[in-house]
Amino acid sequence: MHSSAPRSPLAANEQASGAATDIQAAADAHRQREVRWMALLPAVSPSQARKNKKVRRLLQDGVPSSLRYLVWCHLTDSKARALPGVYTKLGKRPRVPAFMEIEKDATRCFPDQPQLHNTNGPIASLLQAYLSMVPDIQYSPALASIAGHLLLLAPEEDAFWIFASVMDAHLRSYFSSSTIQIEVDAALLSKAVEFNDPALHKKLYVSLQMAPASITRPWFSSLFVGTLPVDHLHRIWDIFLYEGMPFLFRVGLAVIHCVRRLLLQATSEESVLESLTHPPVACLPSSADDLLSLCFSMKLKDDDVRKQRVKMEAQVRRQTQARTHATIGMPSRQTKSISLPRS
Template sequence: MDFELVKPTLPQVSLGRSSQESSHVGRDADAVYLDSPSIMQGDAASMHSSAPRSPMLPDAISSGTPPVESPTSIDAHRQREVRWMALLPMVPPSQARRNKKVKRLLLDGVPSSVRYLVWCHLSDSKARAIPGVYAQLGKRQRVPAFSDIEKDAKTYFPDQPQLHPFDGPLVSLLQAYLNMVPDIQYSSGLTSIAGHLLLLSPEEDAFWIFASLMDAHLRPYFSANTIQLEVDAALLSKAIEANDPIVCKKLYVTFSISPSAIAKSWFVSICTSGVSCFLILHRFSTLFVGTLPVDYLHRVWDVFLYEGVTLLFRVGLALIQCVRHLLLQATSEEAAMEYLVHPPLACLPSTADAFLNQVLMIKLKDDDVRKQRIKMEAQVKRQTQSRTNGSSGMQTASISLPKTF
């Protein structure tokens, strides 16, 4: 079956570097584990020593250099496109995140021309889509955050004027979503995520991918209840301690950072002072928009939609690995915050796939993270309920669809 290379017609974000989306990562994300039974135990030097070479990795990738095959090769791009277009109809979206062939193709690369179709498939957004609902939601009364959304659209996407108007796709998408899920607290992070989806997808498709992404992974981060942030902050801080106790001491002892205190004051009030794992967790909630170059960001999202939140822990640890020398030289919380939130390009691997490879090589047991998240969520939820006399849990089921549907 012949497939013709389709050149994307949607607006693209200008990149600081050329995309390396076509290079081969060629490894299983679950292949590298700690020998110890918990993420609380780890190799103390793993964050600053060179990662061991995996036998599953081509030499070019394990060494961080580009592969022999040119990533801009039309033939290579075409072959990946053909493989994706052949596989998508064969694997039901509901089973895509359990399919090893899908995973292998994700690690091999996602051509930009089919990326939004792949994201639709991985998020199973078509199953959630109800014809006519998006248009009906757009007709509802403006949400209180309407002016903030319009302002943030101009701030986050200054070079994408099509996203700026008060009746433009970005404002319309978030207006519809916040009307549908009124328990969500608006944050500029919602604008940054939705805007990137709109740069790759038609408006209504972007809405349903966004809704699926929120329901599956991110909604607790934007809820008024901060249980999920407390849990993930604790897990991330322990992972940092296990992987690099020296950096951990620098952040938490030298700077006297209290993660819980900073989380409650920083995230709720959107204050920009203080640095800890909660600064990285804020990037969790926005999927590292603004921290990674766009081509790096898209490669992370490719795999995140398959792996889930555990990949975000790996990305956070990989970023610490990249700027470790700067963190140890930092003389203030503000300087450390800047390195974590805006790592210099020179500190990142030279290609998006080399960075993804570094992320996947982080020593972390994904299954342990998942299990401990569940245990800690239940524990914190019980404590919160006892303090608030049986208040609701971390995430309500509040959904408001048009009555006609």
């Protein structure tokens, strides 16, 4: 039996040199992105950031981890919403009914991040403040997931105002007493699946008779926290905060595409949901940027999604109100939506 030839010291040195060069190139690219972002952020007002093509190009090129939360502040215009002293005052209000549940969910969602779920930890504090400010919101563990992920990157009060901005701009209707918006988005995603993959649509929605919302709710209400690896999730949020809700449909279609084989083999709704909410890492693109490319390759017209969301939401709301009036005989009372502390 012949032994393998000893490795040449020259070859080993060349390999080490090549690896060092790659590391240096990555570091240089990171610094260049930092410089470009640091030049752009002061030049583009937050209120105009989501309309700026330079911002979009830089987002697609990548966001340095060192600046990510500042970029998110910019995209959500959260600094404009921040009222001095309000967060502290909200935290002093009586505990919301869901407080103990929030603490449990914080521990369950982030078991490896004890700094997030200590007694009166930042997740509980942030959601205590938000739920006392917006009392018509119904608590869900998805809120703890989103809040916790923000708190991994941003200081607590900054995370609160980003959270409030994202909720108001995109997600608040998901957590109201009415589930109209999630039902609308679930129906739209079902149609998008049918357009992109008729065979898979038939398997999920006809053969297994899955309710569309059972697929959409765990994704959209948590912004894919817990579904995607952290690096992938960061890049998804980078683009989502610029593009808005239609991009979540693209992400959903991309995840479905990644686990298509598992879904076609599935024999139960439970196995489908497991593959969709916890896709095997081996099924996902190896890099976050490859996942973004896959998302943008999905057949979907973003403007159509925006128009259909408004149209279908109004239609479903009219139907719901008609049923309510027929049953009760009078309109339901509206809950007070915002409760800010007095100065």
